[in-house]
Amino acid sequence: MLKGRHLVDPQDLQLNELDQLCTLADRIQKNQSQYRDLCRGQVLATLFFEPSTRTRLSFEAAMLRLGGSCLGFAEPSSSSVAKGESLADTIRTVAAYADMIVMRNPKEGAALLASRYSTVPVVNAGDGGHHHPTQTLTDLLTIRQLRGSTEGLTIGFCGDLRFGRTVHSLAETLARYKNNTMVFISPPELKIPDYIKTGALAKNNIQYRETDRLEAVMGDLDVLYMTRVQRERFFNEEDYVRLKDFYILDNEKLKIAKKNLIILHPFPRVNEIAVEVDADPRAAYFAQAKYGMYIRMALIASLLGAA
Amino acid sequence: MLNIAKIKNGIVIDHIKAGQGLRIFNWLGLGKAPYTVAFVVNAESRRLGRKDIIKIDNEITIDFAVLGLIDPNITVNIIENEKITEKIRLKLPERVENILICKNPRCITATEKYAPHIFHLVDPERGLYRCEYCDEQRSTEDFR
Numbered sequence: 379m380l381k382g383r384h385l386v387d388p389q390d391l392q393l394n395e396l397d398q399l400c401t402l403a404d405r406i407q408k409n410q411s412q413y414r415d416l417c418r419g420q421v422l423a424t425l426f427f428e429p430s431t432r433t434r435l436s437f438e439a440a441m442l443r444l445g446g447s448c449l450g451f452a453e454p455s456s457s458s459v460a461k462g463e464s465l466a467d468t469i470r471t472v473a474a475y476a477d478m479i480v481m482r483n484p485k486e487g488a489a490l491l492a493s494r495y496s497t498v499p500v501v502n503a504g505d506g507g508h509h510h511p512t513q514t515l516t517d518l519l520t521i522r523q524l525r526g527s528t529e530g531l532t533i534g535f536c537g538d539l540r541f542g543r544t545v546h547s548l549a550e551t552l553a554r555y556k557n558n559t560m561v562f563i564s565p566p567e568l569k570i571p572d573y574i575k576t577g578a579l580a581k582n583n584i585q586y587r588e589t590d591r592l593e594a595v596m597g598d599l600d601v602l603y604m605t606r607v608q609r610e611r612f613f614n615e616e617d618y619v620r621l622k623d624f625y626i627l628d629n630e631k632l633k634i635a636k637k638n639l640i641i642l643h644p645f646p647r648v649n650e651i652a653v654e655v656d657a658d659p660r661a662a663y664f665a666q667a668k669y670g671m672y673i674r675m676a677l678i679a680s681l682l683g684a685a
Numbered sequence: 686m687l688n689i690a691k692i693k694n695g696i697v698i699d700h701i702k703a704g705q706g707l708r709i710f711n712w713l714g715l716g717k718a719p720y721t722v723a724f725v726v727n728a729e730s731r732r733l734g735r736k737d738i739i740k741i742d743n744e745i746t747i748d749f750a751v752l753g754l755i756d757p758n759i760t761v762n763i764i765e766n767e768k769i770t771e772k773i774r775l776k777l778p779e780r781v782e783n784i785l786i787c788k789n790p791r792c793i794t795a796t797e798k799y800a801p802h803i804f805h806l807v808d809p810e811r812g813l814y815r816c817e818y819c820d821e822q823r824s825t826e827d828f829r
Contacts, residue, residue: 464797464799485793508819508820576807576808
């Protein structure tokens with residue numbers, strides 16, 4: 379039962395709960411009219427201390443499609459945070475107005491702290507470079523729907539693996555499924571953090587490789603997870619400029635890729651996937667955005683105890 | 686060999702790694718203690734070669750979590766009526782609160798000052814702890 383629970387870290391969910399959510403999302407997608415009044419009378423607060431397009435809008439679209447309502451802010455300057463209010467006070471106040479809180483905050487661990495002051499479920503919509511569990515749910519659903527399974531795959535993560543929270547969350551979660559192999563493709567400065575390797579990967583005996591050359595491993599991959607080098611994670615503009623175009627996926631590089639590869643990207647993208655790739659049937663990132671809304675509908679309904 | 690009189694009721698902090706004793710002495714505020722304290726440095730030790738010892742002739746409360754972080758090999762003897770009534774072998778605590786401080790500027794504890802700094806032991810052999818909020822690792826070496 380997920381009713382009343384927080385979702386801070388993908389590890390908060392057991393594998394059977396992840397599978398239940400994916401199954402519910404699949405049902406919702408196939409029969410939307412059956413679910414359109416499921417959350418009528420319920421209010422979702424979306425607190426975004428950092429800009430977002432997809433995550434915030436997909437949560438709001440998900441709640442509206444379930445018959446509920448939304449309130450919140452899209453940037454901290456339009457809230458009392460700008461006056462110096464603590465996160466704890468903001469959360470306690472909003473919990474009095476809403477049935478569930480979705481929060482994005484640039485600070486790592488913000489959602490965990492928020493969950494300790496909230497009387498309603500808190501969902502982490504990204505806490506700095508740390509976790510992004512609903513993106514992980516989106517990625518899992520996409521892989522499951524397009525590859526038929528989340529087991530026995532070789533998954534390549536490419537780009538900013540150091541600050542890329544979507545990578546951390548997905549790698550830790552896919553490590554819990556059987557027989558997956560991971561390939562981490564990044565410049566040395568943006569390597570996957572040690573805590574992922576010594577934590578989830580070691581604990582689950584996951585085989586992994588690290589390389590800085592995408593071409594060297596392209597032919598081995600079943601899933602390629604591209605990421606953007608995020609300007610907002612750098613303290614030094616020079617470092618960002620030097621690394622931002624380190625990897626650009628184009629049709630040439632895809633020539634040696636498997637025919638049934640799926641290319642994912644949490645978006646927004648900048649230059650890391652050439653626009654020409656969009657026409658390739660292996661490009662799954664727009665389908666991924668659609669699955670994101672359905673999995674969030676499943677999550678909202680489950681945490682509110684409506685499904 | 687230096688002889689120091691037995692204490693009646695109090696605590697002996699033994700097997701302190703040579704050189705760490707002064708830190709513990711200062712941390713416990715023993716320089717201003719109104720009771721008898723003996724601080725021995727570089728005593729001979731079969732186990733350690735050299736060790737520091739602190740004898741406190743008073744019953745005081747010590748946070749063993751902090752003491753364990755400074756040196757997990759320490760032994761604490763509780764003395765009552767000049768006899769050892771309890772021997773406590775320290776170890777690294779599983780969880781520490783507001784003892785190790787998270788240095789990650791991106792951690793929520795950097796801005797929300799009321800949030801306690803909580804660390805969990807993840808690697809006892811290497812003395813590694815992980816911040817509950819941001820997963821940043823810190824070593825007991827950072828604390829020492």
